[in-house]
Amino acid sequence: MRRVLLFIPLVIFFALGVFLWRGLQLDPTHLPSALIDRPMPAFQLPSLYDESRQLSEVDLKGKPALLNVWATWCPSCKQEHAQLNRIKDAGYTVYGVNYKDERGKAKEWLRKYDDPYSLNVFDQAGTLGIDLGVYGAPETYVLDSQGVIRYKHVGVVDEKVWQQLRSIMDGLETGTDIQAGAQ
Amino acid sequence: MKRLITLLILLFPLTLQAAIDTYEFRDEETRKRFLVLTAELRCPKCQNQNLADSNSPIAEDLRGEVYRMLEKGESDTDIIDFMVVRYGEFVLYRPRLSSETYLLWYGPAALVVIGVVVVLLVTRRRRKNTGQVVESESSSGLDEAEQQRLKRLLDQDSDK
Numbered sequence: 001m002r003r004v005l006l007f008i009p010l011v012i013f014f015a016l017g018v019f020l021w022r023g024l025q026l027d028p029t030h031l032p033s034a035l036i037d038r039p040m041p042a043f044q045l046p047s048l049y050d051e052s053r054q055l056s057e058v059d060l061k062g063k064p065a066l067l068n069v070w071a072t073w074c075p076s077c078k079q080e081h082a083q084l085n086r087i088k089d090a091g092y093t094v095y096g097v098n099y100k101d102e103r104g105k106a107k108e109w110l111r112k113y114d115d116p117y118s119l120n121v122f123d124q125a126g127t128l129g130i131d132l133g134v135y136g137a138p139e140t141y142v143l144d145s146q147g148v149i150r151y152k153h154v155g156v157v158d159e160k161v162w163q164q165l166r167s168i169m170d171g172l173e174t175g176t177d178i179q180a181g182a183q
Numbered sequence: 184m185k186r187l188i189t190l191l192i193l194l195f196p197l198t199l200q201a202a203i204d205t206y207e208f209r210d211e212e213t214r215k216r217f218l219v220l221t222a223e224l225r226c227p228k229c230q231n232q233n234l235a236d237s238n239s240p241i242a243e244d245l246r247g248e249v250y251r252m253l254e255k256g257e258s259d260t261d262i263i264d265f266m267v268v269r270y271g272e273f274v275l276y277r278p279r280l281s282s283e284t285y286l287l288w289y290g291p292a293a294l295v296v297i298g299v300v301v302v303l304l305v306t307r308r309r310r311k312n313t314g315q316v317v318e319s320e321s322s323s324g325l326d327e328a329e330q331q332r333l334k335r336l337l338d339q340d341s342d343k
Contacts (some may be wrong), residue, residue, distance in 0.1 A: 028230060034271035100240070126244055133269035135227035135241050 033152040034133060040067075040147045041131035048098050048106055048120035055121050061147040064172040065093035066140055066165065068117070068157075069129065071101040072109045074137040080156040081113050087162060088116035092169060095119045099137050100126040140165070144172045206250050213253050220249050220262060223277055227270045 040057045047053040060067065068084060070077040088094050096117030098106045103122060123129055142151040142165055151168050153161055208214040221235035226242040234242050252262045266274045278284045325333060
């Protein structure tokens with residue numbers, strides 16, 4: 001019995017080892033979003049194309065959609081743009097938030113690379129970005145038909161990420177609610 | 184020529200100014216609160232810097248936000264809640280006390296208590312055993328045959 005007690009430090013060592021080893025595999029830049037399962041924050045911002053047209057969170061309700069935060073100064077946004085166009089072509093709704101950008105440049109970008117967004121919110125000051133907890137473009141959110149944020153992806157949306165987002169969106173559409181959880 | 188180069192070298196650092204934004208505070212106390220808040224809030228993008236240290240655009244925006252809220256007369260807890268709602272508990276360099284952070288806050292104290300208890304138990308047992316230990320020192324727990332073998336081995340050693 002005494003001898004068994006001597007193994008306690010070894011056991012503790014292994015437990016700690018496994019714990020720290022798992023910690024090594026974690027991506028520290030991956031933050032769990034605080035906004036999952038919360039409604040889209042209220043905003044009142046102009047449309048990118050039409051300065052006089054005001055958009056708000058109400059305009060984003062109605063059907064499950066992606067909300068993509070992008071800017072022309074963001075190289076990864078260019079990388080994912082083709083994928084967003086494919087998503088639109090597949091019949092899904094994508095909303096765009098042009099984040100801390102210049103109107104002219106943004107319009108030129110959408111003319112040149114195609115516009116996958118069914119609505120373009122122009123967030124020049126980045127206020128909606130702050131309310132959404134954006135810390136680096138591109139970021140993509142999954143909204144359900146009530147305008148509730150169901151999932152958040154930080155970084156480029158590629159085919160693999162899209163498969164994941166699509167399964168969440170399809171779940172929302174058919175009503176079989178997949179709990180996306182905090183990533 | 185040499186002089187010119189020296190002059191250029193001396194002038195060069197002046198072009199590398201850090202981006203320091205200037206805020207006008209209405210009083211000294213608000214300024215101090217701003218400094219404390221930006222030191223305790225973490226920049227979500229550049230994770231090992233606080234808002235005060237970081238030059239990233241998001242940190243700049245959030246500093247502006249802190250300033251705006253201070254000027255509006257909001258309390259420190261309001262401002263911290265504002266940040267946590269958007270960026271999660273992660274932005275706090277000093278985590279709040281919750282069921283998730285009990286281990287973090289009380290873990291070290293618990294370890295100290297466990298350590299003290301272990302040391303006390305060990306010393307107490309040893310003190311209780313001292314009498315027996317002295318007694319048993321003469322008999323080393325070896326039987327007759329082993330004793331002799333030990334003696335032989337020791338003698339062998341001293342022969343050398």
